[in-house]
Amino acid sequence: MPIPYELQLGWRYTRAGRATRRNGFISFISGVSMLGIALGVAALIIVLSVMNGFQKEVTDRMLGVISHIEITSRDGQALADIDAIAAAARKNTEVIGVAPFIASQALIARGEDMKGTLIRGIDPKLEPQVTDISMTAQKGALDKLVPGQFGVVLGIELARSLYVRDGDQVTLIAPGGQVTPAGVVPRLKQFTVVGTFDSGHYEYDSALAMIHEEDAQRVFRLDGPSGLRIKLKDLHQAREVADELAATLPGSFLIKDWTRQNKTWFAAVQVEKRMMFIILTLIVAVAAFNLVSTLVMTVTDKRADIAILRTLGASPKSIMAIFVVQGAMVGVIGTVLGLVLGLGVAYNIDVIVPAIEHALHTSFLPQDIYLISKMPSDPQQSDIMPIAIISLVLSFAATLYPSWRASRVNPAEALRYE
Structure with missing residues (x-):
């Protein structure tokens, strides 16, 4: 089954061959956008995993003293x-x-x-x-x-x-x-x-x-x-x-479970976790919308190519699909890299943090100040899946305007000075 030319061209523009300085610059900007998405996704996963770890650690210690349910008169x-x-x-x-x-x-x-x-x-x-x-x-x-x-x-x-x-x-x-x-x-x-x-x-x-x-x-x-x-x-x-x-x-009787007994603490943790999710999602959003400038520059650079494709019979939808594919590729690769990096750090934070502390001769969680002296981490699927989906949706949304702009290129005007 032949690969659609929209997909082939979109992938080619993503790699942006370095035949010219301009193409090389566009490739660099695409790489920066991809790296920004990856770092944003990784930061979200790592921070939420650490927060989950602290919550689990405190909950376990709390339940070592209190019971799951209490029945009193x-x-x-x-x-x-x-x-x-x-x-x-x-x-x-x-x-x-x-x-x-x-x-x-x-x-x-x-x-x-x-x-x-x-x-x-x-x-x-x-x-x-x-x-x-x-x-x-x-x-x-x-x-x-x-x-x-x-x-x-x-x-x-x-x-x-x-x-x-x-x-x-x-x-x-x-x-x-x-x-x-x-x-x-x-x-x-x-x-x-x-x-x-x-x-x-x-x-x-x-x-x-x-x-x-x-x-x-x-x-x-x-x-x-x-x-x-x-x-x-x-x-x-x-x-x-x-x-x-x-x-x-x-x-x-008066029946209380452990979540109701510590309702205020758990509510505060959930609010803090939700706010951190929103704040760090803005990092992913900024990185994703860097795709807008990347694709706009690509469209400007490829005006002649677009005009030739239009004269060969390509429809505006096909032209739009090419640049949607390019932006989506950057978003998908950046998201996958962020997931790999974030999960790699989250699952090995008990090794990474002590190594950093040893190298810097410091302690992030002094035992005489904090109850927990080791950085805990608990990656949860309920956090990771929304992060990946939001990253992909933002990346796709960032491609819509530049792609629509590419589909509106007039072949006659684009080829006038070529």
């Missing part, structure tokens, strides 16, 4: 008939772990230092089923939470701010207090630090303390656990499963 009191609720939750095929918990705010004091904390009462045997806190805590720390001994496991940053180590005593000041003839006296209880955990998420490492569930019931005067924590096979199904549990569980 609406009044904040102990959850009635908790065993029946747990059994009903386990019937859902997505649920792989269920554990009771108690959550309350309190103060922890050590000498003159006092910090507001979130106290979480847990069952040390069931907690590993719903979170990865046992993996980030000191070895055997959760096993030291024995009912009646009033041990506490502190976040590493909270322990540092209170200047405590294993074996030190801290005072837990529970809300509410006791009414006595002398007035309201706060309820105080001495706890022994039995370990620390380091989740890598500052918000929790600096404000979370864990005690045994039975000790929490005594301190906060509850008849039982205040809720259930649930872990799923697929964390991305948390919202759907939460809605299913709300519809199937007996009674009225």
Whole structure:
């Protein structure tokens, strides 16, 4: 099957043979346009992949402390008939772990230092089923939470701010207090630090303390656990499963999934990612519309060729197709090069960034400042496909005006001075 001459000429003009200085200059401009598109596409892929990597890293660390779904009573009191609720939750095929918990705010004091904390009462045997806190805590720390001994496991940053180590005593000041003839006296209880955990998420490492569930019931005067924590096979199904549990569980409860618990943070990340996509797309747009000047110069240079083709019977549509092919070739090649370059960097950023840091004797993410000391990357198809499509569409759109202008060339005027 013969190749259409429009395609042959379009590819020839893309290469722009260097028979003359002008052709060589046009070839250079085409190359610059192609390189601009490639760099724009690569920059988009790399930046979005790094943002995805940071989001995934923070999410993983966050979910190492919090559960996928939490079920609590609406009044904040102990959850009635908790065993029946747990059994009903386990019937859902997505649920792989269920554990009771108690959550309350309190103060922890050590000498003159006092910090507001979130106290979480847990069952040390069931907690590993719903979170990865046992993996980030000191070895055997959760096993030291024995009912009646009033041990506490502190976040590493909270322990540092209170200047405590294993074996030190801290005072837990529970809300509410006791009414006595002398007035309201706060309820105080001495706890022994039995370990620390380091989740890598500052918000929790600096404000979370864990005690045994039975000790929490005594301190906060509850008849039982205040809720259930649930872990799923697929964390991305948390919202759907939460809605299913709300519809199937007996009674009225407050059910929150991890996306709703951290709604503000995830919304901010999505807005930032969307804005970066728009800003970097403008780079691709600028590079793509450089094709306009390239094609206009090509049309001006090839006026005589266009006139000859018209006198040989070529239609205006055929002339337009030639230059559309030329611009599309530049766009396709630039996009493909950008995809290869961007994905190559994104998948090897854990090697490239350390090499650059070693060469420059610097650190882009100092460990004493940032929670994450290595540059993460997570290329996703949902980002890459729109980038490629937008690049191709912009490149094609940039060819329309110069191609239409080429189809309007008058053969008589073009050949008058040839």
